[in-house]
Amino acid sequence: xxxxxxxxxxxxxxxxxxxFAPLGTEPNLNKPKILFSVLxxxxxxxxxxxxxxxxxxxxxxxxxxxxxxIQVDQxxxxxNVDYIATTSSPGLLGSLLVGNNFSRMLSxxxxxxxxxxxxxxxxxxxxxVKLPLNKIEFPALGLIVSGGxxxxxxxxxxxxxxxxxxxxxxxxxxxFDKVARLLNLxxxxxxxxxxxxxxxxxxxxxxxxxxxxxNDFDFSFSGLKTQVRQTVExxxxxxxxxxxxEAQPASSYKMDKKIRPVKxxxxxxxxxxxxxxxxxxxxxxxxxxxDSLVKKxxxxxxxxxxxxxxxxxxxxxNQLLREKLITELSVIMPKNKIFIPELKYAxxxxxxxxxxxxxxxxxxITAWDKLETSSSSNL
Ligand code: KG4
Ligand code: ZN
Numbered sequence: 001x002x003x004x005x006x007x008x009x010x011x012x013x014x015x016x017x018x019x020f021a022p023l024g025t026e027p028n029l030n031k032p033k034i035l036f037s038v039l040x041x042x043x044x045x046x047x048x049x050x051x052x053x054x055x056x057x058x059x060x061x062x063x064x065x066x067x068x069x070i071q072v073d074q075x076x077x078x079x080n081v082d083y084i085a086t087t088s089s090p091g092l093l094g095s096l097l098v099g100n101n102f103s104r105m106l107s108x109x110x111x112x113x114x115x116x117x118x119x120x121x122x123x124x125x126x127x128x129v130k131l132p133l134n135k136i137e138f139p140a141l142g143l144i145v146s147g148g149x150x151x152x153x154x155x156x157x158x159x160x161x162x163x164x165x166x167x168x169x170x171x172x173x174x175x176f177d178k179v180a181r182l183l184n185l186x187x188x189x190x191x192x193x194x195x196x197x198x199x200x201x202x203x204x205x206x207x208x209x210x211x212x213x214x215n216d217f218d219f220s221f222s223g224l225k226t227q228v229r230q231t232v233e234x235x236x237x238x239x240x241x242x243x244x245x246e247a248q249p250a251s252s253y254k255m256d257k258k259i260r261p262v263k264x265x266x267x268x269x270x271x272x273x274x275x276x277x278x279x280x281x282x283x284x285x286x287x288x289x290x291d292s293l294v295k296k297x298x299x300x301x302x303x304x305x306x307x308x309x310x311x312x313x314x315x316x317x318n319q320l321l322r323e324k325l326i327t328e329l330s331v332i333m334p335k336n337k338i339f340i341p342e343l344k345y346a347x348x349x350x351x352x353x354x355x356x357x358x359x360x361x362x363x364x365i366t367a368w369d370k371l372e373t374s375s376s377s378n379l
Pocket of ligand 1: 318319
């Protein structure tokens with residue numbers, strides 16, 4: 001069974017064709033086979049504005065998709081696939097609509113049903129792009145951390161999901177992006193923060209690990225952003241740039257209850273920070289975000305005893321998170337039941353959408369004129 005998957009929910013245009021064992025083949029030991037996969041990222045374009053401009057994102061998707069589809073047609077034949085999978089939620093509405101409209105057209109022209117996929121489910125299954133799908137044992141617990149979402153998801157069966165924790169404000173990836181912006185580092189912020197942090201082994205700064213004491217599985221990252229902002233304001237209003245080259249003890253930057261408003265706006269102000277101080281703040285912020293994600297994952301695993309733990313989403317590319325999660329969780333569950341996606345499948349791609357669409361069968365089969373596009377998740 002061949003599935004053509006289209007991903008356009010944000011700033012990556014992806015198309016993949018995967019071959020799966022026919023449904024009902026039990027036990028399904030077959031690994032999905034990637035027959036075709038292309039991905040085009042708009043990151044360089046959006047880096048110029050330090051964030052995504054939605055209209056530009058949609059425009060680029062609509063320019064690239066026809067070229068990719070011609071390639072699929074030449075290699076596989078558009079009429080030779082069995083289903084058209086498409087990310088129908090959540091994401092930037094305009095971007096989703098571009099992918100969904102191409103999918104509707106293909107479905108109509110070739111008389112192939114559409115499989116509607118929630119992007120979060122794509123991330124949930126992204127570790128299994130190259131693995132036999134029966135490696136997923138239920139109940140499975142997933143930590144999905146991307147630019148738009150942060151959720152702990154409990155799957156009790158293939159199509160039965162419950163969100164047991166989410167973010168109360170910013171998503172984890174958004175926190176990385178916002179901290180990077182405050183430090184005047186490049187977009188997207190996650191890789192920039194981890195590269196800056198990797199230059200040092202320790203930091204004199206310490207930010208509070210968010211939601212450590214809350215008695216639930218929720219996250220919150222807006223307070224961390226405020227701590228970083230106040231720290232930057234404090235340093236830049238007190239120090240000359242030459243002086244900030246030298247590390248100061250954490251205590252010397254303790255939050256001042258009455259921090260006076262700073263006239264110049266960040267991140268211009270943060271240009272005055274030395275690279276060393278940027279690394280130190282990046283290190284401390286990354287530690288706080290990762291610790292919060294790992295601690296909540298650990299508590300949820302202790303409570304729900306999943307047979308499989310799954311990490312997914314762009315933030316899953318973070319090396320510190322990957323390492324800490326395995327170290328902590330392997331104390332309470334077998335290491336080979338913890339699944340972390342290959343780096344290239346952690347961030348947005350179409351192969352993961354194909355896997356999620358296969359796992360969602362037959363519930364997700366949709367006629368071309370019944371497909372609903374939504375900027376928010378239906379989970
Ligand atoms: O899943 P994704 O590609 O797109 C969304 O669905 O949002 O995730 C993008 C997010 C961005 O916020 C980016 O900063 C973050 O993933 N990210 C990282 C890393 N690589 C990407 N965050 C932390 N560390 C990384 N290495
Ligand atoms: Zn994503």
